[in-house]
């Protein structure tokens with residue numbers, strides 16, 4: 141089972157979580173007052189069917205919490221408590237996020253193509269990936285906050301633009317860039 145939701149991530153003993161000056165992992169681990177930590181969300185993530193080339197596969201879904209705003213608030217508390225806002229300016233956060241993307245990349249490096257669901261990965265490797273993806277998201281959310289971008293609403297606007305740029309009827313099954321389609 142992929143450890144991508146908070147429930148699975150909490151109890152696993154992977155590599156020692158690295159908490160550095162800018163480490164975000166504690167944001168999830170130490171906020172016991174948060175209603176969304178330690179798998180407090182009671183509903184199991186719902187599953188839906190994905191039609192995939194004629195075969196039905198189960199589509200993985202996330203837990204409903206924490207929301208993006210929950211993550212922003214938890215990381216803001218983490219940063220405030222450590223007096224780290226002096227370091228967490230937009231450019232620094234951007235570089236930190238790119239560094240975390242590098243840490244995600246390291247986990248895929250030299251493996252060749254990896255199939256959906258990561259068959260063959262150990263629980264420890266999956267947990268490491270969950271931690272590094274979380275680091276990326278935590279920094280992304282804090283970067284958006286410090287840049288005054290309301291990220292959930294910005295995502296809605298961008299997805300609307302993407303639907304206009306790539307009408308399903310025109311691009312179905314094609315990986316071309318939008319500039320390559322004829323009008």
Ligand SMILES: [Mg+2]
Pocket residue numbers: 240243271272275
């Ligand atoms: Mg990391």
